[in-house]
Amino acid sequence: MIPREFVYFDPDSLDDALGLLAQYGDDAKIMAGGQSLLPMMKLRVLSPPVIVDLWRVPDLAYVKEEDDVICIGALTTHYQLETSAVIQAKLAPLAAAAKVVGDPLVRNLGTIGGSAVHAAHNADYPAVLVALGAQMVLMGAKGKRTVAAETFFEDMFATVIQSDEVLTEIRIPAERVGRPGVYLKLSRRGTDFALVGVAASVVMAANGTCSEASIVLSGVGSIPVRAAGAESLLHGQRPTMELIAEAAVVAARDLDPPADVQADAQYRRDVAQVFVRRALTESCPQS
Amino acid sequence: MNRIIHTTVNGRKVVEENVEPRMLLVHLLRDRLGLTGTHVGCDTTNCGACTIRFNGLAIKSCTMLAVRSEGAEIMTIEGLAEDDKLHPIQQGFWEKHGLQCGYCTPGMIMSALQLLERYPEPSEAIVRRELEGNLCRCTGYQNIVEAVLWAGEQLKSQESTV
Numbered sequence: 325m326i327p328r329e330f331v332y333f334d335p336d337s338l339d340d341a342l343g344l345l346a347q348y349g350d351d352a353k354i355m356a357g358g359q360s361l362l363p364m365m366k367l368r369v370l371s372p373p374v375i376v377d378l379w380r381v382p383d384l385a386y387v388k389e390e391d392d393v394i395c396i397g398a399l400t401t402h403y404q405l406e407t408s409a410v411i412q413a414k415l416a417p418l419a420a421a422a423k424v425v426g427d428p429l430v431r432n433l434g435t436i437g438g439s440a441v442h443a444a445h446n447a448d449y450p451a452v453l454v455a456l457g458a459q460m461v462l463m464g465a466k467g468k469r470t471v472a473a474e475t476f477f478e479d480m481f482a483t484v485i486q487s488d489e490v491l492t493e494i495r496i497p498a499e500r501v502g503r504p505g506v507y508l509k510l511s512r513r514g515t516d517f518a519l520v521g522v523a524a525s526v527v528m529a530a531n532g533t534c535s536e537a538s539i540v541l542s543g544v545g546s547i548p549v550r551a552a553g554a555e556s557l558l559h560g561q562r563p564t565m566e567l568i569a570e571a572a573v574v575a576a577r578d579l580d581p582p583a584d585v586q587a588d589a590q591y592r593r594d595v596a597q598v599f600v601r602r603a604l605t606e607s608c609p610q611s
Numbered sequence: 612m613n614r615i616i617h618t619t620v621n622g623r624k625v626v627e628e629n630v631e632p633r634m635l636l637v638h639l640l641r642d643r644l645g646l647t648g649t650h651v652g653c654d655t656t657n658c659g660a661c662t663i664r665f666n667g668l669a670i671k672s673c674t675m676l677a678v679r680s681e682g683a684e685i686m687t688i689e690g691l692a693e694d695d696k697l698h699p700i701q702q703g704f705w706e707k708h709g710l711q712c713g714y715c716t717p718g719m720i721m722s723a724l725q726l727l728e729r730y731p732e733p734s735e736a737i738v739r740r741e742l743e744g745n746l747c748r749c750t751g752y753q754n755i756v757e758a759v760l761w762a763g764e765q766l767k768s769q770e771s772t773v
Contacts, residue, residue, distance in 0.1 A: 325654065331612060332632030332678065355676075362674045363656045366635075375632070379679055403668075427744030429659060429722065432668040433675070515657070515743050 327365035334377040338384070338463065338490065341376055345488045346465045348374045354490060355379075356399055356438030359430045384492060385435075387411060392498035398437025398491045402426070405436060415496060417455060417523050420507040421448040427515040437491045443547070445480045446517040451542035452507050454550065455523035456500045464489035477547040500538075503527055504607045508599045509542075512586060518543040519587050520595040524603035526563075534558045534608060539571075539600060544581040544592055551575035554600060563608035572601035618680040620644060621690030630677050637661045639677035640687055648688035648717045652746070659745035662718035663687050669725035671744070688717035691724070699765040700724060700758070709758030711749035719745045723759045727766060735760065 335341045345352050353372035355361055364370040378384065384399035387408045394415060396405070405411050405422035412419045425431055425439065425448050439449045440460065450473070453460075458473040465488040473494075476483050485491060505525035509518045521542030527535045537558040539551040554575035561567055576597035583589045616627045620640070627643050640646045640663070649672055652660030661673040664686040691698040700723050703709065710716040719742065726733060726741040733741070738759050739752070747755060 326635060326638075327633045329631070329633055332676075334678070358676070359656065359674055362635075362676070365633075366654060366673075377676070377679070427659075428725070428741050429662060429669055429671050429744035430656070430674075432670055 325366055325368060327362070328368060328371040330365075330372060331374045332377065333375070334380050336380040336382075338381050338492065341378060341381055341490060342463060342465065342488065344374075344376045345490065348376075350487045352376050352487070354438075354441070356441075357401060357430075357434040358438075359426065359434035360438060360442045360444070378490075384437075392501060394496040394501055396436060396494045396496070398440075398493060399435045400437075402431035402434050402436070402439075403428075406431065414502045415456065415500075417452045417505040417507040417525055418449075418496075421452045421509075421521075421523070424448060424507070424509050430515075436494060440476070440494065441483055441485055441491050443477050443479075443481050443483050444517060445546050446519070446521070446543035448507065448509060448518060448521055448542060450477050451521050451523040451540040451548040453494065454548040455505070455525045455538040455540040456496050457538070459495040459497065460491060461493040461495060462486075462489045463492045470495075474550075480546040499527070500525055504609065505538075506603050506606045508603050508606075510595050510599060516586075520544060520581075520592050520599055522596070522599040522603040523548075524600075524607045526558075526604075526607045528609060532562055532609075533560055534563045535560065537563075537571075537604070537607075539575060539603065541575075541579070541596060541600075544579050544596060546582075549579065551578065551600060553578045558604070563604065565605070568601055568604040568608065571604060572597045575600040614678050614681075616678060616681050618683050618685060620646070620685045621687060627677075632676060632678050634677040635673055636663075636665075636675040636677045636680055637672040639680065640672060640685075646687045646689050650714055650717060652714065652718075657746060658715070659718045659722060660715050662721040662745060664721055664724065669722050669744075686721075688721060691720065698724075699769070700727070700762040703758035703760075703762035703765065704755075707754050707758040707761050709750065709754045715745060715747040715749075719747065719755055723762065726759065727763050731763065731767060733760070733763060 352374040355377040384397045386397040388395045402422045453473040509521040525538045529535045541549045554571035557571045576593045581592035650660035652658035656674045663672045
């Protein structure tokens with residue numbers, strides 16, 4: 325169908341956009357790439373009275389390195405991330421996720437910021453952002469604030485963002501930059517959301533042990549789920565095949581995944597176990 | 612709240628008045644400009660029958676607001692052939708029987724245009740991956756893949772004769 329009528333603004337500055345959000349409050353919805361929002365509006369699942377479209381706002385799509393921190397503009401598209409030399413070289417899990425969001429056409433327009441704020445439980449970025457310890461930079465009426473990805477996602481389609489705020493930037497801290505890691509995703513058809521997605525990022529010590537493993541799953545809860553039990557199993561240990569297999573078992577056992585039309589809970593657990601094992605095998609050198 | 616849109620479609624400057632913000636780009640192209648080669652297939656942003664070229668990128672025109680076409684350069688399937696000369700991708704769909712009902716075909720071709728720009732010598736796997744946004748119910752994709760590979764060869768040999 326077509327969307328319901330709405331009042332439309334496409335401001336050409338972030339300040340103007342924030343002014344509009346302050347003015348219209350809960351009636352206003354930000355449009356970034358529109359690749360999640362417009363389909364919902366066309367189905368009339370969502371009919372915001374006011375749309376504040378950011379397409380004219382400059383300087384919100386970029387990948388920058390600032391003192392070993394990687395800063396990503398919220399309007400950077402999936403294609404831009406996928407093809408960014410910096411992201412490919414230094415944030416392997418993020419490049420991997422950018423490559424599998426939707427399809428090549430959607431990836432030309434969809435943005436990392438839009439995806440993060442949309443916060444679908446089976447989207448790809450949220451798990452990766454939590455695994456990478458990302459910081460989410462929000463601008464609002466009261467100024468700027470930064471929220472850790474870990475606390476940013478509150479529920480399915482719900483984040484801590486307030487109605488007067490815009491996500492402007494995502495920052496990946498230096499500790500996670502350049503670390504080995506992957507994002508693996510199972511979906512029934514190539515362009516589906518994740519049935520199960522696994523984001524892994526590891527820090528290896530010089531002696532071949534794993535100082536720290538960050539394993540976060542998508543599609544198995546209403547928000548990204550950290551496999552804390554599996555992580556602590558690996559902490560300080562040599563990541564042998566046996567240990568990885570054990571960590572994968574623990575990760576799956578700790579899950580309480582939903583059942584839906586795509587898969588039942590046990591299938592998701594089974595897939596999670598396989599994918600956690602594969603993710604760790606790919607991420608940990610010489611396992 | 613209706614707007615006047617100034618855009619360029621298939622090389623021609625276009626001015627459209629009275630464009631509602633909620634009008635989708637695919638409807639501007641089809642209903643206002645009569646460019647019905649771009650198709651509405653699914654209504655759920657899955658099928659890609661609506662694929663066009665927008666500022667150099669292949670996009671689903673059913674999932675973009677018409678008002679965003681202000682100042683944009685748009686090419687639809689109608690803009691691909693030069694007078695009576697088919698573009699090599701169109702020729703490929705002819706040579707390799709890459710269509711049956713033809714409904715997905717304009718979208719496939721506009722997607723393939725981007726594919727061959729990004730991957731001038733694609734493998735079959737890359738062709739299949741890069742066409743994931745375009746669904747076909749008739750062909751089983753085999754001849755579509757052949758058509759795109761054929762077109763890639765044509766474009767490559769055209770370049771080397773320049």
